[in-house]
Amino acid sequence: MSPEARKDAQSMVRLAGLTKRFGRNTALDDVTLTIGSGEVFGYLGPNGAGKTTTIRLLMGMLRPTSGTASVLGMDTWRESRGVHRVVGYVPGEPALYDRLTGHQHVAYCAHLRHRDDSGRAAEVADRLELDLGKPARTLSRGNRQKLAIVLAVMSRPRLLVLDEPTSGIDPLVQQVFHSILREHTAGGGSALFSSHVLGEVERVADRIGVVRGGKLVAVERLQDLAARSLHRVRARFAGDVSVAEFTGVPGVRDVLVDGRTLSCNAPQSALDALLKRVSAREVEDFECSEAPLEETFLSYYGMDRADGSAAPGPAERAAGAVGHRAG
Numbered sequence: 001m002s003p004e005a006r007k008d009a010q011s012m013v014r015l016a017g018l019t020k021r022f023g024r025n026t027a028l029d030d031v032t033l034t035i036g037s038g039e040v041f042g043y044l045g046p047n048g049a050g051k052t053t054t055i056r057l058l059m060g061m062l063r064p065t066s067g068t069a070s071v072l073g074m075d076t077w078r079e080s081r082g083v084h085r086v087v088g089y090v091p092g093e094p095a096l097y098d099r100l101t102g103h104q105h106v107a108y109c110a111h112l113r114h115r116d117d118s119g120r121a122a123e124v125a126d127r128l129e130l131d132l133g134k135p136a137r138t139l140s141r142g143n144r145q146k147l148a149i150v151l152a153v154m155s156r157p158r159l160l161v162l163d164e165p166t167s168g169i170d171p172l173v174q175q176v177f178h179s180i181l182r183e184h185t186a187g188g189g190s191a192l193f194s195s196h197v198l199g200e201v202e203r204v205a206d207r208i209g210v211v212r213g214g215k216l217v218a219v220e221r222l223q224d225l226a227a228r229s230l231h232r233v234r235a236r237f238a239g240d241v242s243v244a245e246f247t248g249v250p251g252v253r254d255v256l257v258d259g260r261t262l263s264c265n266a267p268q269s270a271l272d273a274l275l276k277r278v279s280a281r282e283v284e285d286f287e288c289s290e291a292p293l294e295e296t297f298l299s300y301y302g303m304d305r306a307d308g309s310a311a312p313g314p315a316e317r318a319a320g321a322v323g324h325r326a327g
């Protein structure tokens with residue numbers, strides 16, 4: 001085995017210069033990334049960024065224009081059958097057979113894989129509070145999503161490919177899903193978890209990657225993002241202040257001044273310098289609180305908000321200024 005092939009077999013997923021064009025539209029542009037054993041990789045990007053294209057390339061449903069995608073050293077296009085044996089896939093819109101019940105879906109998938117996973121399927125369905133006795137056409141969106149999760153995890157795959165798997169599922173059941181995912185990684189399994197918001201992946205991802213316009217613009221460990229967690233600073237002064245008084249402080253971002261009030265975001269490392277600037281003026285009111293991780297993320301990467309609205313302008317300008325390209 002060549003050193004390159006050995007490296008491939010060690011990493012669960014390996015994307016190398018992966019590019020997909022549809023006519024003149026480049027949906028995915030030179031993406032290079034590895035996902036290791038036991039790792040959950042949160043794959044984030046706004047609508048149309050290239051997440052689903054990446055997943056379809058990974059599942060061998062699309063042929064790369066250039067570059068390669070492999071799972072456990074198997075090329076996802078040329079060796080897709082081998083790849084499908086080790087991957088569990090939860091699509092964004094699960095394709096189910098309307099007339100078949102959950103049990104019948106389980107039996108059908110078990111038949112395709114030549115193995116009986118019905119015990120494991122029943123256990124997962126029970127934990128997700130899903131009734132496997134009902135035909136798919138009678139299931140709500142959230143329950144269809146649960147059935148797709150059961151079908152993906154029941155064979156204990158090495159890799160889970162999850163396309164916004166918890167959309168439509170209530171928060172308590174999402175927690176159950178997260179514990180199923182943790183058990184999967186504790187056993188050495190990996191997951192690629194795609195979403196358009198950090199909130200969906202932040203409790204389970206080890207690393208996050210941000211894709212935008214087909215390019216992987218940043219890859220970062222979630223704990224490093226947490227370490228750079230921003231504080232929201234608000235101050236009201238006795239007289240008018242100017243933006244210029246606060247913009248020069250390294251690390252301070254999203255500075256807004258409205259007459260006598262200042263609002264900005266700052267990592268902990270910038271607080272001392274910022275406070276010295278603030279206290280150079282007469283302060284009437286002051287507030288400093290740690291921002292939720294989602295806000296730190298929005299500020300650095302300019303992603304969509306959970307409610308679908310765009311991130312503010314300064315965040316957009318700062319996007320890509322931190323983090324690093326995937327290697």
Ligand SMILES: Nc1ncnc2c1ncn2[C@@H]1O[C@H](COP(=O)(O)OP(=O)(O)OP(=O)(O)O)[C@@H](O)[C@H]1O
Pocket residue numbers: 022025026027045046047048049050051052053054196
């Ligand atoms: N089969 C196709 N033919 C032509 N263009 C396509 C095709 N599939 C995807 N695209 C284009 O590729 C780009 C990336 O799309 P993709 O579906 O991968 O984005 P996404 O990040 O999954 O978005 P969303 O979050 O909305 O699902 C878009 O510009 C899309 O219009």
